[in-house]
Amino acid sequence: MTPQESVGKTFGCMYVDRVDLERLSNGHTRSVCSCHCIHCGTSHRYHFSSLLRNPPNFCKNCPSEFRKYPSNDDLSGNDFPSFRVIRREGPAIGLKTLWLCTCKVCGRECLIQQRYLKVYKSCGCLMKDAQKAGQDFCRELAQRGTSYAAIRPQRALNRNNQSGVRGVCKGTNRAWRAYISIRRTSISLGEYDRFEDAVRARKEAEAKYFKPEIDTFEADGYRLKGPYQKKSRKKDPNP
Numbered sequence: 001m002t003p004q005e006s007v008g009k010t011f012g013c014m015y016v017d018r019v020d021l022e023r024l025s026n027g028h029t030r031s032v033c034s035c036h037c038i039h040c041g042t043s044h045r046y047h048f049s050s051l052l053r054n055p056p057n058f059c060k061n062c063p064s065e066f067r068k069y070p071s072n073d074d075l076s077g078n079d080f081p082s083f084r085v086i087r088r089e090g091p092a093i094g095l096k097t098l099w100l101c102t103c104k105v106c107g108r109e110c111l112i113q114q115r116y117l118k119v120y121k122s123c124g125c126l127m128k129d130a131q132k133a134g135q136d137f138c139r140e141l142a143q144r145g146t147s148y149a150a151i152r153p154q155r156a157l158n159r160n161n162q163s164g165v166r167g168v169c170k171g172t173n174r175a176w177r178a179y180i181s182i183r184r185t186s187i188s189l190g191e192y193d194r195f196e197d198a199v200r201a202r203k204e205a206e207a208k209y210f211k212p213e214i215d216t217f218e219a220d221g222y223r224l225k226g227p228y229q230k231k232s233r234k235k236d237p238n239p
Helices: 048-053 125-144 195-219
Strands: 014-023 029-037 043-047 083-089 098-103 109-113 168-170 176-182 185-192
Touching (some): 014 048, 083 109, 168 195, 176 195, 185 195
Antiparallel strands (some): 083 098
């Protein structure tokens, strides 16, 4: 069937009124059918190949009685892992149907799309609790003036570190400079000719400034295990 032969014919619920040629950016052309839905009269445009291959039985503006979704069953009273369905809210539109549910975590009523009834773990209360815990933790860090994640000994080195030891870098007047940062303040530990002396000064400063803070954090239950390792997207040449 040619595109012009489709004028005046019905494909699914679409009645073809006319066919236009649409020019693409690469110079080619394709046939676009101007149609209207025989159920609700809404105008639509379809590519001729799509209309011929997958004719729709309804459009998005059709009343619910023309929508033949297998998922439009009544779920009232059904139990899901995190919800108990009370009733349907609004029209039945398949997986996008809204259901009034009771959250089994907090007991509050909420509206959930049908597609998420088996996916969501709560109505959002679990996420709010986690956010509140994170905000309290960040607020406590701001009050203490330092971060456990920044001072813990397992923390990985920064990418721009050239010495291989945190807090040791190239010096200005001498070979190596040692420093330490605590409570948003950088403390200079001096410059040294030998790399070992700069490392020793840094280790002594960590025992003086970091260890009391780490003990306080770990006593309160804050503990992060292992260094953070960023995953590389480069493929291994020798798998």
